[in-house]
Amino acid sequence: MAGKQVRDGAVQERDFFQDVMDVVRQVPRGRVTSYGAIANYLGAKRSSRIVGYCMNNAHAVRPKVPAHRVVNRIGLLTGKHHFATPTRMQELLQKEGVKVKDDRVVDFPKRFWDPMKELRV
């Protein structure tokens, strides 16, 4: 579990970056999640920016992280510009059955995969 809630300055076994990557890798195919959801799951719902920032290095992580399944809270492909090509993210999603229109996930609430709701319990 990536739910390593670091607090009280406890020893950070896993970097925030690793935690984010781990959660993203757990996103099922054909589903999408949001930065806020990941941050929330990690216990830092207000640190959604950090999640996105860490994704900058996601392309250099192995195994590859399905960053294309991570969008902002409104289902907008905000990070598509960070892919090899701006259309790469959209194509990958559509390939997995996620319809994308105008750089935005169709039926986002329906495709939304909340780690806190799915991995929780």
Next chain:
DNA sequence: TCCATGACGAGAT
């Protein structure tokens, strides 16, 4: 050591 930036989110105007 301090300042600036960032693949976001939510509240306020």
Next chain:
DNA sequence: GATCTCGCCATGG
């Protein structure tokens, strides 16, 4: 209802 500003924390210069 749409637009703007602030906050949040981590990483880099």
